[in-house]
Every structure is written in structure tokens, then in C-alpha cells.
Amino acid sequence: MTAKRLNLTRDAIIDKALDLIEQDGLDRLSTRALGKSLGVQAMSLYHYVPSKDALLDDVTARLAAMIVIPEPSENWRGDLETIARSYIAIARTHPRAYPLLAGRRFNSRETLPILEQVFSIFGAAGLPPDGIAAAFRLLGYFMNGAGMAEMATREATRRSDFQLPDPDFLADYPLARQVVPHLALDELNGIFEKGLKAILDSIENDPARKPKIAAA
Template identity: 30%
Template sequence: MRARFTVHEIAGAALRIVDEQGLAALSMRSLATALGTGPMTVYNYVADKAGLEELVVAAVVAEIPLPEPTDDWRHDVHAIAYAMWEGVRAHPAAVPLVLTRRMSSPTGFAIVDALVAALGRAGLTDTGLLAAFHGVFGFVIGGAQSTLAGPLTGSATEAADRIGSVAGAEHPHIAALAKVAITTPVEDDFARGLRMLIDGIACHVQP
């Protein structure tokens, strides 16, 4: 007999709750209601709320389109990382979970596996590959956090303007950089920083 729900369906329903009602609305009961079933049925698929939150993270990652691989590892790493960044930013209410929860389901592993594979084609050592993966993945998550889950509300431009105003003459370097941020599109800033990071990784490729 076919299971009433798949893990993918449950994860998708949980993500819709977070997108539409916010993270605080996510619970085993609200998920059961969204699925048209009882809470005990949900417990057959997810042990607790922590597991449910991990599925939300997997659902966010699973929605990210997988770029076609090429013979240029730098291009592929950039394309995959940029897609991941955009995918996380598409679900701002779920960002706190992306930052704090690990995926316990393989539902969202494809894009991460593709990133590891692309970096692997660079010719790094095993430990170099691990460090490169952590560097790129951390840059993606940090970029999402800074634009969607930072301490200041409003758009990135508004946040930069506020930071510059608070820094003032006492912290001139921050104030000057904030002025640059105000006129720089977030997408351009992320892409430029990502290219710089990838160039740095390339310096550690084995000859």
C-alpha cells in the first residue's frame, strides 16, 4: 500500500506554512491541518518539531534549480553558489532554520552534492576540498543572512544607510563603505565577492 504522504509532500507543506504565516506558525498541529489529517499521522513521518524544521530546510534547498555542468569548474561553482543564494533568499521566513538546522533528509542534497563535485574538479587535496566547500557554503549562507536576517530591518539599501548614519565620523571606514553599499546592487556585490572567493580557492589548486 502506498504511504498516504511522501516526505517531499510533508516538507513542501511545512515550507508553505513558513512562507505564508511565518516560522512561529509551524507546528505538528498546523502541518496536520494543512495536510488534512490528524497530528498523530504526522508523527508517523516526523519524530518531533526539530525534525520538521530540518525538512523545511531540505525543502528550501530542494527547490533550487541545478545548473548544467560545464568543463569549467570555476563557472560551475559560481553558478551553483549563486543559485543556492537566490534559492535561500526566496524564502526569507525560513532563513533562521537554514542558518541553524542541518538536513537529515537527502531531499535537498542534489545541489550541495553538485557544489562538492564542481569544487572537486578543481584538483584540490581532500582537506582543501573540505575547506573550499565550507568557504563557499558559508559565503552563501552569510550572504543570505546579511540581506534577510540582519539586525536592521528594511531593504539592503536602507540598512546600509542606517549603518552609515550610526557609524558617522567616529567610524569613518564603515561610513565610507556604507556609501558604496547604498549604490551597489546586492546581486552585483554577492557575485563579485563570490568570484573573489573562487579566485582564492584556485590559488590552492595542486599543480
């Protein structure tokens, strides 16, 4: 145990916490389980993370670091597409931890540079501060909703008793029987891309937007 304690670091704790969340679910994460997995007493963790809330903020920052944030450019639509697609990818690769990103984002200093750069991309689109706030919220609502749909759909596929895809389960509901297959996991990406385009179109058509005029 001594050797393991010597190798204990804040990064190792965050990595293991993320692993345990994906393995067992967010509700089952505890400092006791985390310490046991790392080969130390739970109290040893508090030297690196002062509370479970602080640990969850650190895990959230680790997830946020996976978002691809381009340098602001004239192709602001492409920049926002890159952000949105990398954001939704987190829901696909870390579905059990994803609710942290949706609910705790930007609660640590490590995430503030991300926030500033995202705001800069909206600014490059020609939006004033209040327009940036509105567009950021609009895109954020969409991405978080899409991510939660990804998470819920993926979690459902883990369950052996999930009946919704069974036509017999929907036998008395003819319209639902026709619609539900289009809600399947392999349909979600097309739905996401359609929604993303609609959001970016609405930003582009915002009357408050003042596009920069390219130099002659």
C-alpha cells in the first residue's frame, strides 16, 4: 500500500473516479470505493481533493477538456460545429459521467479558458455580448438535451428488461409502433446534425449580428 500511496496524485484520483463512474454509475461513486480502488484509505484522498463535490468538479473539468475548441476564425459556423460534435461525442464515450458535464460545467478555474474561447467564437460571428449570451444558451440547451438523449438511449440498451423496441410491447399504440424505431441509437446522429444546422441558421439570421466586413 505504501508504494501505491507514493504514486497517488490528483490526476490519478480524477482518472480513477471517471473510470469508476463509467463502470458502476455516478450514484455509486464514493470516496470509500475510490480509495479502495486506488489502494488507499478514503481519508488519504482529501489531501488532493477536499470534498466529493470538489472531486466531481474535477471530473467535470476533465470531461470539459475533451471538448475541441478551435481558435476563433472567420468560419464561425465550422468552429461551432466542431465544438458541438466534440461535446456530443463525450455523451457517447462517457455516457454515465456525461450528466456532470451538463450540470456542473464551468464551476472550476480550469474550465474558464474554455468558456472565454467559446464566447470569442460567438463574438467572431458578429454578436454583441447579450447576443453571445443568448446564442450560447441556445446552443448549450440543444447540446445538453441531445447529450442526455444519447446517454438515456445508451443506458437503456444496457438493460435486459428494456421493452420499448419490442413491437409487441407497443401493440396497442399504432403510431408509437411506427415512430419508436426512428428513435433508435443509430438514428440519433442524423437528428443531432439536423438540429445543429437549425440552431446555427438561427444564429446566422439573428438581426443583432453584425458580420465583420472582410478587408479589400
